[in-house]
Amino acid sequence: MNSPESPDPALHVLRHTFGFGAFRGEQAAIVEHLQHGGDALVLMPTGGGKSLCYQIPSLLREGCGIVVSPLIALMQDQVQALELLGVRATYLNSTRSAEEAAAIEQQLLAGELDMLYVAPERLMTPRFQNLLGRARIALFAIDEAHCVSQWGHDFRPEYIQLSILHERFPEVPRIALTATADAATRQEIVERLALQSARLFVSSFDRPNIRYTVVEKDNPRKQLLRFIRSNHEGDSGIVYCLSRKKVEETATWLKSEGIRALAYHAGFDAATREAHQTEFVRGDGVVMVATVAFGMGIDKPDVRFVAHLDLPKSLEAYYQETGRAGRDGLASNAWMAYGLQDLVLLREMIEQSQAPDEVKRVERQKLDALLGYCEATACRREVLLRYFGESSTPCGNCDMCLTPPETFDATVPAQQALSTIYRSGQRYGAGHLVDILQGRATAKVTERGHQSLSTFGIGKSLSDAQWSSLLRQMAAQGLVGVNEHGGLVLQESCRAILRGEAAFMARKVRESAPGGASSVRRQMEFESDEARTLWAALRQCRRELAEEQNVPAYVIFGDATLKQMLEKRPQSLEAMYELSGVGDRKLAAYGTAFLEVLQAHQRRHG
Structure with a gap:
């Protein structure tokens, strides 16, 4: 507890306990609001200092701050850091023995704790609710609040029950925090956690220290290796892949190339996952290759890059995953390799899922927004921030700003591609269509008689890479769709192009900078x-x-x-x-x- 004679108790704690001379952004207003008993919903980017918003009020108010967190790793990391600062903090989760849990409960009742981190499953048990009723509670902090959203990628069913805190403890202030939430998710958080009267604090979603780069897939593993070698030799980073098999193969390959890489996915046993996570968190220069099962709650500030070898499922997921880079504010990179096959695969996953039609519709919209980001011809940061309802000017620190793409009038090639899709029956993927356009009489082309189509061989003026890019851009702009088998199909909006009533401008394929290496910067540059x-x-x-x-x-x-x-x-x-x-x-x-x-x-x- 801070001394009452300090003119500004919050600043005193900030300086003497945490070592910072001033609050950033909305932190001071959030701390004051919570300190005086108000409820708050806080949207703040990863690395923006969310934890201080509840840690300092927990130290300033009478009683113990109860922090609800979905991940064991996050609890343990934060508690460890707080203990080194002299804060009386601990956690209760499934890793604690019955004896340890009993001792912690006694500490809580005796007023010997400043902060207690607890998993939502334990929080909701009648035993723990009874314990809270007998303890002095400073506040409730609900971290990763987007977990209440059934539309989201991190949904946790137990989070929906957390409105009970307001019902049982109406006088105890609550703060819900998240680093990513679009307008619909924000509303869901408010409703499900009964935060209608809470004050909303929305910080900018901009992470200016992160440089965003998207490259077209062309042997993505080698592109990734060039990116790491050119920009992040010896740095910690995360590489995301869609499948467990690809995670293991990529990690093995990186190790064979001399990169200190580990694999992580939900298929590993708990002991392996914990060992790999611990080595990543505690080590210097470890690259973790993982599915999205890894990362939420990893409180490691010196991750210098996040790379995607497959498309994430939405811009929210992408923002959250890339946000794990550069939490300390130092220069970091978000790098992604992307191809049309990624889009085909994700569309298939949506269509083949057992989800209700309404959920599928939302997922398709989210995928379309992500596709628009990947195929952007202007500042990526503007596209990303616009998605979260925030406007900005060109950042000067993404691949599109640093090396603006050349565009060309691709109306005629677009008409040729659309005609080929139509004449071949709207059943085939990009590879087969490019073979027809290039006039290649492959076994598949001749077997289906496509060498006799009027469009056979009319596209030789463009390279295969440019045709693939063009088809991707047409998909991004809704001129063509992808069926459940990965075939390209015409959409209503393509009529104007086919009739010559509208032009189609396309981005030229970049022939230089393999892996995008020239468009990113090293994290540390030394003068000598x-x-x-x-x-x-x-x-x-x-x-x-x-x-x-x-x-x-x-x-x-x-x-x-x-x-x-x-x-x-x-x-x-x-x-x-x-x-x-x-x-x-x-x-x-x-x-x-x-x-x-x-x-x-x-x-x-x-």
């Missing part, structure tokens, strides 16, 4: 070998302290704090205390060790 040497020494010091205390390296100090040490070269504990991320406890625990590294380096290099 001397600076590189000091950076390595600071990281080594952090690694040794982390191993000694059995915690992730970033819990000691994040990359952003080490970067300040590199730039400002503090030579006293007083100077080190001025750095962001250095609070009272961390200065006392680690300040001297890092100071010795800095001073020794100063003596050697003058």
Whole structure:
């Protein structure tokens, strides 16, 4: 509990406990609102500092802050970090023994906890509800609040029951937080959690430190390897794949190429998943290849890149997954390789699912929005932010801004493609259609008599890559659709093109920059070998302290704090205390060790 004589208790806690000199964005307003008993719904991007919005009020209000979190990993990471700051925090989930759980319950009743993280399943048990009724509760924080949405990709049924907190504890303030929610999901959160009277805080969804790049698939594994080697050698990153098989094959291949890669998917046993996750979170330079089962709640700030080898299911999923890069605010990359086959596969998955028609309709709309993002010819950030109801100007930091695409009048090629789709029966995929347009008498073409079509061989002026891109762009603009077997079919909107009543402008295929390597930047650029040497020494010091205390390296100090040490070269504990991320406890625990590294380096290099 903060001392009452402080003129601004929230700022005092922020500086002395967490080591930050000022709040960011809406944080101060959220903390004040919650501190004085108000309910809040907070939409803030990953890395925007959501956790401080409930951690500080938990320390300022009487009682214990109850934090509802869907993932065990998140609880353990956050509790570990809070304990190092001197905060009395712990967690209750399925990993606790009966004896440990009983001891924690007694701590709660005795008023010996500042924060308790709990899984929603445990929270809803009658036993735990009874326990809460006997304890002093400062607030309820519902993290990952989008999990209440039945339309969403992270739906958790138990989250729907959390409205009981308002019914049973109407005087206790509640804060629901999420990093991604479109307008429909926001409304669902409000209704399902009974937050109609809550104040809404919406921060910008922009993550300016992330550079977005989408490349056309052309041997995507090799493109990925070039991207990592060119931009992220030795960095931590996440690579997302759609299937478990592809996850394992990609991880094995990356390892064979000398990348420190691990695999993660729901098919592994719990012990393997936990071991791989721990190695990723605690290690430096580990690349995790995973399905989307991995990532939510991973509180690792120094993930320098997120790569997609397959299309995610929606822009919300893409935003959330790419948001796991650069949580510390340092330069990071979101890289994706994409092809028409991705669209075919996702369309098939939607159509073949057992979901109701209304759900399928929403999923198709979400896929169309994602396709529009992939095929954008202008700033990607503008497209992404517009989807979340936010306007912006060109960012200057995505592949479209850095190397604007060339466009050309593709009306005639579009007419040729549409005619080929129609004349061949609206049954075939892009590969077969390109063979017809290029005049290739393959076995499949001749078997079906397509060498006699009037469009056979009329498209030789364009490369295969340009035809594939053109068909993808036509699908993105709704001129053609994809049937349940992956065949391209004409849509009503293509009539104007076929009749010559409308023009079709298309993006030219980029022939350079394999893997998009030229359009991204390295996370750390060093002015000299001397600076590189000091950076390595600071990281080594952090690694040794982390191993000694059995915690992730970033819990000691994040990359952003080490970067300040590199730039400002503090030579006293007083100077080190001025750095962001250095609070009272961390200065006392680690300040001297890092100071010795800095001073020794100063003596050697003058």
